[in-house]
Amino acid sequence: MADIFDVIADPTRRDILKVLLDRNSDDSQSVGEISVSEIVARLELSQPTVSKHLKVLREASLVAVREEGQHRYYRLDPTPLEAVEDWVIPFTASDIDASAITAQLAEETREFASTVGKVLADTRRRVERVTPKKWRRD
Template identity: 60%
Template sequence: MADIFDVVADPTRRDILGVLLDRETSVPESHGEISVGEIVTALGVSQPTVSKHLKVLRESGLVFVREEGQHRYYRLDRGPLERLEDWLIPFVSTDAAADAAALAGVDAAGDASLRQEQRAFASALGKAFADTAHQVTAVVAATKRR
């Protein structure tokens, strides 16, 4: 299964997710379901291309599919996107530093009495966040080049 960042990095897949979200919000009686043909019409992309991207979205858990005869109806599964959002929040929150300090048990200004192991933990955590931020930046840069 592809990494969720790889999945959402593709603009066509993001467009499909947008169509699914639009269906969910604008036609509530549809329960968010939309046929492949309607997605093709909405995007103006070929049916094989849409099907290929829907397969990736399905395998990554971002969409549900319901089969009815030869027809396939897709709808958005918000679960993976919510987990992605939870992961991203510390990086985009303006209060990230204050949140990290609160989790470490100190005020936002810092506390000179931190024990050595707390400092080591904070350092390791900071390095992990920096490495992850670098990976996200690389994905975003790759997406912009496409």
């Protein structure tokens, strides 16, 4: 499988992804699918060129295809782009105070752990009240 960065480096593939994204966000269309012929018409490219690029996008799991007779309908699957997002964010998020986020997460983690501990302790007390002593593992 090609590296996701190599796949999205090609401007034609980015154009195809944009067409799929536009279809995906268009509420009037069903399931965000678009046929190859519609992509060809929108981008004014040849069908073999579009098919070649769709194959690369399919192999990178950026698109899913549904076959209906001789027709192919494509839809966007943005999941693989999360790797790109993870790589780009540190370069674009320079105004974020990492120490403040870390402190906030630590506080939330402590609160969560405290809540879980209280729930577990309460559950154990309830079980002890209803479980006969001879069945308990103390």
